Structures are given as C-alpha cells and as structure tokens.
Amino acid sequence: MRKVWRNRVPLASLTVAVAILGVLAAACSGKDASNPDITAKVGESAKTGNFEATITSVYSIGAFGNSFSTQRPADGAVFIVVRSTLKNISGKPQSLMLASIKLADAQGTVYEEAISPTMSYKIEQGIDTKSISELNPGLAEKDAVLFEVSKELWNKPGW
Numbered sequence: 001m002r003k004v005w006r007n008r009v010p011l012a013s014l015t016v017a018v019a020i021l022g023v024l025a026a027a028c029s030g031k032d033a034s035n036p037d038i039t040a041k042v043g044e045s046a047k048t049g050n051f052e053a054t055i056t057s058v059y060s061i062g063a064f065g066n067s068f069s070t071q072r073p074a075d076g077a078v079f080i081v082v083r084s085t086l087k088n089i090s091g092k093p094q095s096l097m098l099a100s101i102k103l104a105d106a107q108g109t110v111y112e113e114a115i116s117p118t119m120s121y122k123i124e125q126g127i128d129t130k131s132i133s134e135l136n137p138g139l140a141e142k143d144a145v146l147f148e149v150s151k152e153l154w155n156k157p158g159w
Contacts (some may be wrong), residue, residue: 060079125144
C-alpha cells in the first residue's frame with residue numbers, strides 16, 4: 001500500500017486547546033467544571049484532574065491514504081493533525097472516553113474534530129487508543145486528532 005502525504009508542514013508554536021471536558025474534569029478532580037478548557041502549546045504539558053496531557057506535534061496535511069482509500073479535505077481546506085500523549089497521573093484506572101482535544105485560533109475560534117478522517121488516520125498510522133477501556137495508573141496513551149481548517153485561515157499568522 002502506498003501512503004499519500006501532501007503539504008506536511010510542522011508547526012512549532014501553535015497553541016492548541018486541550019480540553020478534558022466538564023464531566024471528566026469534575027468527576028476526576030472534584031473541581032468546578034464551568035471552565036474545563038486548558039491551553040497548551042506544542043511540547044507543553046497540562047494537568048487536568050487525574051491526567052497530564054502533552055501536545056507532541058501539530059502539522060498540516062492534504063490528502064492521505066492509499067490507492068484503495070484516500071481522505072481529502074474539502075476544497076480550499078487542509079487537515080491539521082494534533083498528536084498528543086495523555087498520562088494517567090492518578091492512583092487508579094481512569095476512562096479516556098470523555099477526553100477530547102480541540103484546536104483554537106488566535107481569535108478564540110474553536111474547531112471540532114473531523115471524526116471520520118481522524119479514525120482513518122489512526123488506522124493508517126497504527127494508533128490504537130483506549131476509547132472504552134480504562135488507562136491504568138502511570139500509563140500514557142498516544143493519540144492523534146484531525147481538524148479540517150480553511151487553508152486561507154491556516155496560512156494567516158497567529159496560530
């Protein structure tokens with residue numbers, strides 16, 4: 001199988017909103033869930049309740065896949081890949097079911113995950129995350145999430 005990668009551009013200073021959303025943050029930490037979003041730049045770690053999230057890389061790609069199945073962003077868009085590691089820093093197994101990562105631009109616009117491309121990318125890259133089972137104490141899970149963003153907006157400064 002042939003992999004197709006186009007326009008893969010690493011980004012060293014992109015700020016990504018790492019959100020372990022309300023229910024998980026409140027349930028795991030006992031803290032108020034009214035403002036669950038935590039922002040982190042590439043290479044930074046953020047602690048949220050029982051987890052430590054680290055954004056390991058962010059880059060843009062065009063189409064990806066193989067000769068049988070290729071995922072393409074909409075016309076005028078690119079896929080933004082956010083790779084991360086989520087570590088259970090608690091003393092007991094924790095569910096990753098409600099954990100999510102979102103992308104935010106400099107104006108505060110929050111982008112939602114492109115679910116189907118994310119699943120295809122994870123399969124292609126061999127990323128097997130625990131979506132239903134629990135992550136045991138001290139263990140870390142690698143993940144990747146794709147977002148579809150206008151190429152014009154992505155090329156503007158401020159990300």
